[in-house]
Amino acid sequence: MPKKSITELVLVRDLLDTVGGQDAIELVKICEKKKKMATDEEISKKMKKKVTDIRAILNKLHYRGIACYQKSRNQKTGWYNYTWEIKKDRxxxxxxxxxxxxxxxxxxxxxxxxxxxxxxxxxxxxxxxxxxxxxxxxxxxxxxxxxxxxxxxxxxxxxxxxxxxxxxxxxxxxxxx
Ligand SMILES: [Zn+2]
Incomplete structure (x- = not known):
């Protein structure tokens, strides 16, 4: 049996919608599937949405402790990479x-x-x-x-x-x- 997504629960959908809007539900589902932490660019590609929109949702989720990130510097470009994780227990x-x-x-x-x-x-x-x-x-x-x-x-x-x-x-x- 495939593992069910947490986003199938009405209470979870309602919470995510309130905190981050409708797209937050899809975003959490994608992160859940990925298992490993995802970068905002990866999520944006999967959702076919602008990376700035994805970041906005992630920030809203982060504010409530639902999403957390790790920051690492890209050795080649010198830019920071942000990889995100969804906290189901939160x-x-x-x-x-x-x-x-x-x-x-x-x-x-x-x-x-x-x-x-x-x-x-x-x-x-x-x-x-x-x-x-x-x-x-x-x-x-x-x-x-x-x-x-x-x-x-x-x-x-x-x-x-x-x-x-x-x-x-x-x-x-x-x-x-
Ligand atoms: Zn009345």
């Missing part, structure tokens, strides 16, 4: 921290919704308890959208599904780093 660390908080929030939301009867607007983020929503005839006071119960089984299922998906990815990530 990616796992950042996502772990992010998702810990996210999971807590989702679980809280899930428990809260199981306990209370909340009504959510279908169009904006307005949320009200039953009494208030009923007062407005289940029409959102903010935008006029209709308000429906947040406490229905499908919402609970949706939240549980979200939580499970995150937990699953975190587990895979721990094994891949």
């Amino acid at each position: 990616i796992a660390e950042i996502i772990g921290e992010q998702q810990e908080e996210n999971l807590e929030k989702l679980t809280q939301k899930k428990n809260l919704e199981a306990d209370y009867c909340f009504f959510d607007c279908n169009q904006c983020n307005e949320r009200a308890v039953f009494e208030i929503a009923a007062e407005y005839n289940f029409i959102c006071p903010g935008c006029g959208g209709s308000m429906t119960s947040a406490n229905d089984p499908s919402r609970q299922k949706e939240l549980s599904g979200k939580i499970k998906k995150i937990e699953k990815e975190l587990e895979i990530l721990q094994k891949m780093k």
Whole structure:
């Protein structure tokens, strides 16, 4: 079985996209495949992108500790070569921290919704308890959208599904780093 790329995980894709943009995903995938450290020129050729663009992405990743480089002087030209490496364990660390908080929030939301009867607007983020929503005839006071119960089984299922998906990815990530 071919080894899976870390970039197949939604959480990883989201993080890389946020830090370095869409191309950062492809860049990490290429570096992962190469195993040995890659120079910015090599990456730029593989991605068919300008080397300055690649450097910009690498710098953004470096800022978050996701990419690190080694500098060496080219004996012939006197220029410096930069070879880059992607830190998978750092990616796992950042996502772990992010998702810990996210999971807590989702679980809280899930428990809260199981306990209370909340009504959510279908169009904006307005949320009200039953009494208030009923007062407005289940029409959102903010935008006029209709308000429906947040406490229905499908919402609970949706939240549980979200939580499970995150937990699953975190587990895979721990094994891949
Ligand atoms: Zn609304």
